[in-house]
Amino acid sequence: MSLDRDIALLSRIPLFADLATEQLRLLAFSAVRLDLSPTQVLFREGATAMSGYVVAFGGIEMAVGLGEQRQVLTTCEAGSLIGETALFVETKRPATATAIVSCEVLEIDRKLVTRMLNEYPQVAVKLRATIAGRLAATVGDLGEVEQALGAIDDNPLKRSGSG
Template identity: 45%
Template structure:
């Protein structure tokens, strides 16, 4: 795939909404393209996470390990960003990710994403606002669940 096709894929990722073409170009140019065959592991649950993965083609299954069982979280296709929290902070993987079909992924490291935030502070400010709203919504949902289960 070409740089232009990578930019087109990144343009459809919700986290990257509002990025101009030159900003997307920076991410696409710095991203590492990975090709995986069906059944190959993308990452393992509890592993240190230093990058996010954008599904360019194919599908990736996420499953959480609990005891001797795996519970399917979901199957994700093109335009999905897996591990977005790893772009922002040091964290561990909450689930196993495995190529469900042959697939191509764009690996975006935390350092690349931070460089983009430093070079484009207006995007960083907008991202901060969006995350603040998402966390406030999440807090409201948790409080609503707490009330529901405590009464």
């Protein structure tokens, strides 16, 4: 993949969508390209996360557990960002990521993101606004779930049937 195609790919990632071409170029130039074969593991559940991954092409399956206890959570297609939190803080991988077809991913190291945030304070402001907006939306969604669960708990038919 060429640098220009990597920049275009990164510009479609919601977290990076508001970045200037200069910042996208830095990310694209510094990212490490990884080619994965079908069934190849990108990372394992519980591993320390030091980077995020952008799926350039192919598909990555996210799953927890092993053997019969294994549960697929989602499939990440081209244009997906995997491990966004790891771009900002040290964390553990919540799931195992496995290629389901031949894939190419761009690995973006947390040190690079930290350097970019230090060198371009306006990027930090943009990313903070993006993440704050998402957090506010999540809190709102959780409030709706809380109300729905409260309505279920307040249902007199449910209470009378549980004796």
